[in-house]
Amino acid sequence: METGFPNRSLLHPTRAADSSTAREAAFKAKGVDKIAMTSVNDHFVLGAWSEATGAKGHIDFLADGAGDFAKALGLELDAAAGGLGLRSKRYSMLVVDGVVKELNIEPEPGKADISSAEHLLGQIK
Secondary structure (H helix, E strand, O other), X not given: OOOOOOOEEEEOOOOOHHHHHHOHHHHHHOXXXXXXXXXXXXXXXXXXXXXXXXXXXXXXXXXOOOOHHHHHHOOEEEOHHHOOXXXXXXXXXXXXXXXXXXXXXOOOOOOOOOOOHHHHHHHOO
């Protein structure tokens, strides 16, 4: 999977951006060059979200409007029963030189434990 990010990158979708923003220095200290998140949403919503959370300039917000990225990873979530349609499961991912080194998929919707910034930080060698 090619993310377009050089060296070490963190992809952390649909999780409160403040968790990764608050730990940005710790990620950088471990050699992470970019922190990114993706959401099955449009770029206008993600632009507003990045501003509202104060994460603009710290985290790259990547819109996955039709859920193509989530589907390609097998991480789509059918939330139609709740009126939300296609979404993405929560996960965190460490990508090193375009290769996924860690992928932490949250087993329950609404939880953010193994997909948390803290958990991923503990996995980075």
